[in-house]
Amino acid sequence: MDDKNATGKDTLDKLTEVSTDALKCMQCGICSSSCPSGRHTSLNIRKLVKMAGKTTDILDSAELWMCTTCYNCQERCPRGIDIVEILLDIRAISAHNGRILPEHKEVCAMLIEHGHAVPINEENKMKRTGIGLEELPETVHKYKDELEEVKVLLSSCGFEELVMQAGISGKEDSA
Amino acid sequence: MKGLSLFLGCLVPNRYPGIEMATKLCLAKLDIDCVDLEGASCCPAPGVFRSFDRTTWLTLASRNIVLSEQKDRDMLTICNGCFSTLEDANRSIKEDEESKEDVNRHLEKIGREIRGDINVRHIIEYLYQEYGPEKIASYVERQLNIRVAVHYGCHLIKPTKDRGLGSFERPAFFDELVTALGASSVEYPDKMACCGAGGGVRSAMKDRSLGMTEAKLARIEETGVDCIVNSCPFCHMQLDAGQTEIKEKNGAEFNIPVLHYTQLLGLALGFPAEMLGIDTGIEKNRKLMDLLDSQV
Numbered sequence: 001m002d003d004k005n006a007t008g009k010d011t012l013d014k015l016t017e018v019s020t021d022a023l024k025c026m027q028c029g030i031c032s033s034s035c036p037s038g039r040h041t042s043l044n045i046r047k048l049v050k051m052a053g054k055t056t057d058i059l060d061s062a063e064l065w066m067c068t069t070c071y072n073c074q075e076r077c078p079r080g081i082d083i084v085e086i087l088l089d090i091r092a093i094s095a096h097n098g099r100i101l102p103e104h105k106e107v108c109a110m111l112i113e114h115g116h117a118v119p120i121n122e123e124n125k126m127k128r129t130g131i132g133l134e135e136l137p138e139t140v141h142k143y144k145d146e147l148e149e150v151k152v153l154l155s156s157c158g159f160e161e162l163v164m165q166a167g168i169s170g171k172e173d174s175a
Numbered sequence: 176m177k178g179l180s181l182f183l184g185c186l187v188p189n190r191y192p193g194i195e196m197a198t199k200l201c202l203a204k205l206d207i208d209c210v211d212l213e214g215a216s217c218c219p220a221p222g223v224f225r226s227f228d229r230t231t232w233l234t235l236a237s238r239n240i241v242l243s244e245q246k247d248r249d250m251l252t253i254c255n256g257c258f259s260t261l262e263d264a265n266r267s268i269k270e271d272e273e274s275k276e277d278v279n280r281h282l283e284k285i286g287r288e289i290r291g292d293i294n295v296r297h298i299i300e301y302l303y304q305e306y307g308p309e310k311i312a313s314y315v316e317r318q319l320n321i322r323v324a325v326h327y328g329c330h331l332i333k334p335t336k337d338r339g340l341g342s343f344e345r346p347a348f349f350d351e352l353v354t355a356l357g358a359s360s361v362e363y364p365d366k367m368a369c370c371g372a373g374g375g376v377r378s379a380m381k382d383r384s385l386g387m388t389e390a391k392l393a394r395i396e397e398t399g400v401d402c403i404v405n406s407c408p409f410c411h412m413q414l415d416a417g418q419t420e421i422k423e424k425n426g427a428e429f430n431i432p433v434l435h436y437t438q439l440l441g442l443a444l445g446f447p448a449e450m451l452g453i454d455t456g457i458e459k460n461r462k463l464m465d466l467l468d469s470q471v
Binding site: 120131 | 188213220284287371
């Protein structure tokens with residue numbers, strides 16, 4: 001329990017650090033009114049900006065993952081706050097705290113295994129040859145040594161570990 | 176000016192190979208010095224991977240950039256997402272010595288090193304800056320007398336402070352490249368609105384993502400265009416496959432052909448639709464092909 005609190009404090013420090021710029025926010029709401037996702041989901045970017053740096057509750061907000069990173073809010077913010085950059089940093093802190101959605105985990109697994117978020121499949125190999133391209137593109141799909149390089153880098157950066165751990169603590173969080 | 180290397184990304188070679196073929200045919204026809212970039216991986220995608228770990232994102236992007244540096248060529252992307260990652264990563268390497276050193280500590284393990292001495296280009300930006308609409312028009316063999324809804328996508332132009340292509344509110348450069356081919360670019364409400372796919376929303380929240388797409392498609396349908404033209408295979412997939420997914424979800428039916436700019440350009444340069452992967456077996460694209468055939 002103590003450990004968890006200590007982690008929480010550390011996390012809040014990190015959140016505060018990446019969100020300093022959000023303190024300039026005057027809650028005018030142009031970010032929300034410019035947000036295409038906000039018209040179709042429960043994302044209220046103005047609320048997230050208000051929460052940014054003040055509470056670790058933001059890490060559990062499902063809305064954090066509803067942003068398509070279209071940058072409209074950031075472009076139109078009269079205070080020049082880099083809203084999307086802040087949101088991406090908060091997402092990363094959330095991921096490092098064990099929160100990665102199952103679907104996103106699958107995308108990560110694709111990258112780890114194939115070096116591509118969307119790897120080739122049989123149907124598309126046929127599509128390729130059907131229009132006169134080689135079956136495999138000039139990517140890591142064709143060059144296995146190069147794929148190994150990608151795997152070395154993913155491991156060097158601790159990415160696999162991050163994704164694996166997220167699964168475990170994600171379960172604990174929802175329990 | 177340096178020559179180019181072609182960065183394919185994931186969706187183009189693995190889902191829409193017609194865009195790869197169209198790009199290669201167009202580059203050759205326009206006499207653009209561009210070679211394959213062997214051994215590249217996922218860019219990696221900005222919305223998801225940068226959201227999880229910036230170091231991983233920057234390091235993998237840097238490895239891709241190194242492949243092009245080793246050829247002493249600028250990188251050409253045909254995807255807004257790849258452009259976003261590679262441009263942003265390249266800028267970080269050039270402007271932030273600490274990031275560069277961090278990345279090189281990882282790259283050392285595979286015997287590579289990033290220098291930060293090339294540029295990343297997007298094909299729309301490249302064609303506009305280096306050729307311009309008038310020169311493109313001079314290559315056109317087949318005037319495309321069609322009405323087009325241009326979809327810029329978000330990351331080609333935003334964040335505007337980094338892209339340097341002007342304001343995103345009412346841009347014109349992409350439209351000019353379309354009208355250079357004889358086509359009309361039709362204005363429509365919410366033209367600059369997101370397709371709904373980015374930021375990992377498509378993968379994790381498909382229904383919500385398609386809600387945004389449906390709104391955009393409905394606006395486009397009202398204008399009665401012959402097709403949508405985009406500069407990003409992720410937007411392309413969302414607007415194309417998304418039409419089928421929306422129909423399955425709630426029965427709403429759109430029959431709007433979707434082309435990447437390289438495919439539209441390929442048609443105008445005289446290449447047949449089949450070579451460009453504008454599959455005539457797809458009913459919605461057949462409409463467009465019939466229209467073009469009737470104009471010959």
